Amino acid sequence: MSTQATAPKAPGTSPLTAARTLATAARVLRQLTHDRRTIALLLLIPVVLITLLRYVFDGSPQTFDSIGASLLGIFPLITMFLVTSIATLRERTSGTLERLLAMPLGKGDLIAGYALAFGAVAIVQSLLATGLSVWALGLDVTGSPWLLLLVALLDALLGTALGLFVSAFAASEFQAVQFMPAVIFPQLLLCGLFIARDRMAPVLEAISNVLPMSYAVDGMNEVRHHAAITGDFVRDIAIVAGCALLVLGLGAATLRRRTA
Numbered sequence: 306m307s308t309q310a311t312a313p314k315a316p317g318t319s320p321l322t323a324a325r326t327l328a329t330a331a332r333v334l335r336q337l338t339h340d341r342r343t344i345a346l347l348l349l350i351p352v353v354l355i356t357l358l359r360y361v362f363d364g365s366p367q368t369f370d371s372i373g374a375s376l377l378g379i380f381p382l383i384t385m386f387l388v389t390s391i392a393t394l395r396e397r398t399s400g401t402l403e404r405l406l407a408m409p410l411g412k413g414d415l416i417a418g419y420a421l422a423f424g425a426v427a428i429v430q431s432l433l434a435t436g437l438s439v440w441a442l443g444l445d446v447t448g449s450p451w452l453l454l455l456v457a458l459l460d461a462l463l464g465t466a467l468g469l470f471v472s473a474f475a476a477s478e479f480q481a482v483q484f485m486p487a488v489i490f491p492q493l494l495l496c497g498l499f500i501a502r503d504r505m506a507p508v509l510e511a512i513s514n515v516l517p518m519s520y521a522v523d524g525m526n527e528v529r530h531h532a533a534i535t536g537d538f539v540r541d542i543a544i545v546a547g548c549a550l551l552v553l554g555l556g557a558a559t560l561r562r563r564t565a
Contacts (some may be wrong), residue, residue, distance in 0.1 A: 326414050326417045326421060327418070330425070332418075332499045337422070343388055345410075347388055347428075348430055349386070352433050354558055355380065355438050355442065356432055358372075358373060361423060368444075368529040369444065373444045375497075375525050375526065377457050378521040379460070379498070379518065380461040381431055381457050381461035383421075383489055384430070385423060386468040386471075387468065388468070389419065390470055390471050390484065391466030391478050392468075394417065394478055395478065398477070419465070420466065420553055423461075423465040424458075427462060428458060431457035431458045431461060435450060436458065438453075439453070443539065446526045447528070447532050448531055448534075453526045456541075456545070459521070459542055459549065460521045463521070463548060467488060467552055468491075469495060470556040473559040491516070495512060495516060496519045496521070497526075498522055502514075517544065517545055517549075521541070523541045
């Protein structure tokens with residue numbers, strides 16, 4: 306009987322499994338709980354900013370209503386992008402990522418584990434910010450606050466995915482922060498927060514139509530103006546969720562074990 310040799314698998318190419326993904330998520334969550342500054346950034350900063358915004362427009366509650374819902378989606382995206390990109394880069398520069406991928410841990414396990422861990426944090430973050438805005442700060446929305454929470458959560462997951470993706474192209478934490486003006490700020494300017502997208506120059510409107518933050522803001526505005534779930538709302542959250550999954554896939558494909 307002949308025996309056929311099997312080529313060994315390259316590190317980081319193991320198929321994705323639930324056990325390894327959950328183990329990765331648990332490790333990331335343990336690290337987060339020991340980092341008080343990161344926890345404060347993730348959970349308290351969005352709450353502080355939305356509260357500050359409420360009292361900036363204390364004499365004009367209609368203005369707070371018009372932009373508060375949109376910012377409920379933007380704040381989680383920005384904070385999750387910043388924290389995730391730096392945390393992933395720190396794993397690589399410290400050699401932790403290289404050691405993990407030398408074990409039976411695939412890139413998909415690592416990316417999915419990070420997404421799951423930060424997704425759990427995003428749920429808490431979104432609950433705090435949405436609950437405070439609607440029930441304490443008086444944000445007036447026509448639709449269900451739970452739909453606001455859904456959009457905020459998807460936005461936070463999108464920020465996590467973007468952070469994981471761009472961390473592959475940074476060589477230091479400073480460079481990771483520098484990606485924010487390139488990745489986040491153009492979306493912030495073109496998402497429709499400052500002016501309706503159909504009133505922009507045609508070229509800018511066309512660009513805004515392919516940026517995921519535009520649909521995050523549109524989804525929040527649908528909840529603000531409509532009591533029932535609309536077709537546009539379903540389209541908006543589907544695009545945000547699809548972009549998050551696409552970027553997570555790109556993050557797994559471009560993930561490097563160490564910084565050159």
